[in-house]
Amino acid sequence: xxxxxxxxxxxxxxxxxxxxxxxxxxxxxxxxxxxxxxxxxxxxxxxxxxxxxxxxxxxxxxxxxxxxxxxxxxxxxxxxxxxxxxxxxxxxxxxxxxxxxxxxxxxxxxxxxxxxxxxxxxxxxxxxxxxxxxxxxxxxxxxxxxxxxxxxxxxxxxxxxxxxxxxxxxx
Numbered sequence: 001x002x003x004x005x006x007x008x009x010x011x012x013x014x015x016x017x018x019x020x021x022x023x024x025x026x027x028x029x030x031x032x033x034x035x036x037x038x039x040x041x042x043x044x045x046x047x048x049x050x051x052x053x054x055x056x057x058x059x060x061x062x063x064x065x066x067x068x069x070x071x072x073x074x075x076x077x078x079x080x081x082x083x084x085x086x087x088x089x090x091x092x093x094x095x096x097x098x099x100x101x102x103x104x105x106x107x108x109x110x111x112x113x114x115x116x117x118x119x120x121x122x123x124x125x126x127x128x129x130x131x132x133x134x135x136x137x138x139x140x141x142x143x144x145x146x147x148x149x150x151x152x153x154x155x156x157x158x159x160x161x162x163x164x165x166x167x168x169x170x171x
Contacts, residue, residue, distance in 0.1 A: 019166045021045050022054035022077035024068045026084035026094045027145055032057055037083045037150040044154050050162065053077050060085045065097045078166045080138055081158070084145030086129040095129040098142045102133035109133075109141065109157060116156055117149065139165045 023045075025038045032038075035057055045052050054073035058064035065085070074080060085094025099105075109132035117125035130153065132141045143153040 016163065016167055016170070019050045019079055019162055020053045020077045021050055021079045021081060021162075022074040023052065023056070024065070024074065024080060024082045025055075025057045025145070026060050026065055026082060027057065028059050028091060030057060030084075036147045037145060040147065040150060041081060041083070041154060044159065048159055048162070060091050060093050062093050062097050065094055069097075069101070075138075078138060078169065079162065080140050082140070082142040083150050086131070086142055086144045088127055088129070092129075094142055095131060098131060098133075098140060101135050102131070102140060103135050105131065105133040112157055113143065113149075113153055116152055120148065120152065134169065137169055139169060 023038055023041050025035050027035070030037075038055060038057065042052055042055065053076050054071065056068035056071065056074065058068045065082075068074060069080065082094055082098060085092045110128075110130045113130040114125045114128055117128060117130075128144050128149070130143050130149070132139070134140065141153070141158060143149055
């Protein structure tokens with residue numbers, strides 16, 4: 001896609017207005033009170049003029065991740081944003097659930113995330129299985145659960161393309 005085509009698409013996307021977003025924090029240790037990522041994303045979504053239609057905090061258990069994804073309020077979102085469970089430890093299973101359900105993968109998201117992360121943390125960026133794609137008419141984004149990773153993904157990748165991503169699914 002040319003730069004001018006991308007610009008034109010973004011302009012059309014802005015005319016569609018706010019995007020409906022669901023946040024799913026996946027953590028074995030966080031609570032509603034100390035979920036920094038959930039609070040940060042909620043504030044960012046609202047400040048950008050979008051709507052938070054669902055928020056779930058679940059343990060990194062495949063059945064809980066799937067239940068949050070399948071919840072009625074999550075299904076109403078145009079974009080589902082998972083944070084947590086993308087590493088390589090035995091407890092990191094969010095990626096495995098997401099990867100199995102994606103119908104189309106946006107390979108560039110994970111590649112760009114790891115490139116940007118490498119600039120911040122070096123070679124440890126390779127341990128991230130951040131990913132994004134499309135499933136059942138929704139954009140699915142899955143990032144690591146560290147606050148720095150969530151901020152990086154939101155500021156550099158998600159927020160700048162959010163309306164464009166949602167618009168592409170409606171075309």
